[in-house]
Amino acid sequence: MSDEDEKIMYQTWKTRDVLYRQLFGPHKFNLPKVYAPPTVEIQDVKTSADIAAILGTTISENDITIMVYEPNDRHPYWMYVTSGLSNPWFGKGDGEVAGFGHELVLKTKTPGRWQFRLLRRLASYVLTYSGTLQPGVMLEFDMPLFYSGPQRLDGVMIWYVDEAQDCIYELPNGRFGVISVLGILSDEAEFVRSFSDGTFCMQQLLRHAGYGQVTDPMRDSIMSLPEIKEKIYSLRSYASLFTPEGSAEQ
Secondary structure, eight states: OOHHHHHHHHHHHHHHHHHHHHHHOSOSEEESSOOSOOOOOOOOOOSHHHHHHHTTTTSOGGGSEEEEEOOOSSOSSEEEEEESTTSOTTSSOOSSEEEEEEEEEEEESSOOSHHHHHHHHHHHHHHHHOOOOOTTOEEEOSSOSSSSSOOOOOEEEEEEOTTOTTOEEEETTEEEEEEEEEEEOHHHHHHHHTSTTHHHHHHHHHHHTTOTTEEOTTOOOGGGSTTHHHHHHHHHHHHHTTSHHHHHHO
16 A cells, blocks of 8 residues: 555544544444554545445455443443454545445444444445445345344444534545445335435334344334324325425425
């Protein structure tokens, strides 16, 4: 790695580290255990073919650090946060997008190993296919989240993370978003697909049910709650006010 590349990688890593401390406080531990700027060679990217040649080869999910934050006075849950998707993998960039443009946050009631598996899988999706994860996106799993044991999660949706009020932040190599990963069940995923504001409404329904942005792999579906139909009607009516069709009807 050239001196210039090493400098921009370090500046990006340091700026993001300071931001994370401001948003989440000090972290308890991280995987991989070495928390330092990566030494992967920064590629000279000019075309989409250059990006395709890099994805899944030069960098992998193992180059992405997962930071673990235990419950504290800022948040009463465990947080698992990626650090590295916004690295300058494709050079200094155009000053607009930092790396893949985002980092992921997963919140859970208790610590465990499955959180790492989930974030590694999502990081692999991003790095291998240049997948775009942004608020409003939903992914359904094609394989179990756990290697064994019971589970109920069938997919995830992406939304704005509560702790990152500004949503978009500046790094030396561009801007990136800090976004939330929320686990959902199959009937909840069906609801999200049913209309354009499905992810917004599902997040509000999860708040109503007391889960907020915390993923619980063993929870029951919120679609079975007795008051859910009334709540859905209310949310859809509210969401329609912000669509062209809904606004025209007012």
